[in-house]
Amino acid sequence: MNAAPLIVTITAICTAGWAFTTWLRIKNGYPLDGSWGQALYPKTSDETTERVRLLSQENAQLRAELGSIKDRLANVERIVTDSSHALDREIEQLRGRAN
Incomplete structure (x- = not known):
């Protein structure tokens, strides 16, 4: 065989x-x-660990900036969709506070 x-x-x-x-x-x-x-x-090396740390920091900064932009966008949407009469009234109230 x-x-x-x-x-x-x-x-x-x-x-x-x-x-x-x-x-x-x-x-x-x-x-x-x-x-x-x-x-x-x-x-894994020190260089890789440092790169991950830097990318994590950048990610956190970008998330904070995105949160800020979302807040600003919500205000812009509120202004755009609000009636002009109510907007004029709010502007006059703000001007009254400044004086």
């Missing part, structure tokens, strides 16, 4: 399985690991 075809078939099946699981990991964002289990991606 010749064992070569059996060995080739088992090797092909194992290689195809490895390639498929690697493709699934890449597709779903899981980190890849080396032959001894060490993580290949993502690599």
Whole structure:
């Protein structure tokens, strides 16, 4: 009995399985690991940590600015949709407070 075809078939099946699981990991964002289990991606370093920190700060600043813009937009919408009579009355009341 010749064992070569059996060995080739088992090797092909194992290689195809490895390639498929690697493709699934890449597709779903899981980190890849080396032959001894060490993580290949993502690599964490001081530079990466600093970049994440800076991006988090920028994100917080942009969210605060967006909140401010939403408030201003709500005021503009209120002014635009309000009747001109009520707007004139509010402006006169504000002028009266300033004097």
